[in-house]
Amino acid sequence: MNKIKVGIIGSGGIARAHAAAYKKLPFVEVTAVADVVPGKALEFVAAAGLTDAAAFDSHTELLAEGLDAVSICTPNASHHRTTVDALRSGKHVLLEKPMAVSLDEALDMVQAQRETGRMLSIGFQPRYDPNMKRLQDIIRSGRLGDVYYVETGGGRRRGMPGGTFIRKSLSGAGAMADIGCYSLDMALNALGYPRPVSVSAFASSHFGTNPLYHAEAIHFEVEDFGVAMIRFENDMVLQFKIAWAMHMDTLGPTMFLGTNAGLKVLPYGSGPWSGVWDGSIGSMMLYHDDFGGLTQTEVPLIEHRLDLFFEKVRDFAEAVRDGRDAPIPGEQILIQQAIIDGVFRSAEAKREVSVELPVYA
Known part of the structure; x- marks a missing residue:
């Protein structure tokens, strides 16, 4: 062959x-x-x-x-x-x-x-991490019921790159494109990539443009923080937040709230450059009602050595x-691109904006 x-x-x-x-x-x-x-x-x-x-x-x-x-x-x-x-x-x-x-x-x-x-x-x-696949299986199994609210994203206490990452003419965007795309894909892929209809967002660059925090502050042209509320056709909302740098240890876990159960997910790793979804999962906890009471079940993680x-x-x-x-497929990730596009349009306009996609997306 x-x-x-x-x-x-x-x-x-x-x-x-x-x-x-x-x-x-x-x-x-x-x-x-x-x-x-x-x-x-x-x-x-x-x-x-x-x-x-x-x-x-x-x-x-x-x-x-x-x-x-x-x-x-x-x-x-x-x-x-x-x-x-x-x-x-x-x-x-x-x-x-x-x-x-x-x-x-x-x-x-x-x-x-x-x-x-x-x-x-x-x-x-x-996506190739077995625990990411387990997360997807849990969501798509219907175990949570109808998912109506999702919170995802991640934050590094300090973790701003330089060079081509901070020049808008080369990168196009900052934290949203660099690490935000990972957390969006984790959540949206598990949910089957629902279609967004609107975005309300805010973005800033307080750390990257400050020489106290970045050696290349004079060249910093992109956002180092962003947050958005995204509405979808299925009447679900997703809160998305991402940071390259912040005065906080975490922006919280990823959460899926459903009518029958909820799932809390923490990322793998520790340290100032961790806290984003570019790797594996650190833990998963299922919150549900059983035997007439409030119950929580730790989801066992799959050990592996996959590259x-x-x-x-x-x-x-x-x-x-x-x-x-x-x-x-690119047709699927196009939906994520529409969300990021909506984030920047909304942040600039300082209001909610609509998201429109072709029928094949």
Whole structure:
């Protein structure tokens, strides 16, 4: 059987993780790497041990190669153009989160995917954690009854990145796109990605723009905190809150309130950079009424040693090989992009705004 030929666009830290994962798959060959910085792709090829891979200084040159798929590991602002070009050149795409920097860009990406019939999968590796799957199973089993209120998000007491993450021209957004997308995906995926209808939000950058808290404050152009109340078609509401930095130890657990039971979920990890949903689950507690009284049941966690990032890449590669649908389809994450878009529109307008999506989302 011929190996799947894969290219990697972008050669930063996340690209190294993609290369390492692909190298573990015997049916995959990384044959090309591209980066807009001259010479950087060539350095990456040598450092990653991709001895047979060609190096290019533009993604368009790479896409002219006979590839089956690409991993896109570029700054957020280039996700749209690179993804659309890749899809229209006949390549399947594994795109690192966040999907895009605007709803219009995300819509264009999904439209390109639908027109070309290629696969567009978005990289949310926490979905491969067995305990995240257990959370989804609990919610979708009906054990909670009708879920009417959800609270999710996360906060780092200190955890502001720098560089490309804080330049709006490159990242498009701050904490919302960087870590907020993880908590939104955790909750919305468990709920089956209901359709939002409105958002009321607030965002700020009190820490990032203050030299007392950030060494690159003069260059800080994005939000380091945001909060929103989101209404959905099914009459459910979701409170979303996220922070790169704050004077608090936590923004609280993720909670699902249902008519029959409630579920409280805490993230895995500790320390100033923890408290967000980019990894596993620390604990789950079910609150319910049984035997005529108030009862709570600790949900046992599944012990595992899975490399979630590898599982993400493997699943995508196997979907390409086997002709399966995208493991985490762009059409689904488009709903999350609409919410984030609504958050920024509402925060700027200082009022509630409506969210409108095409029928296929």
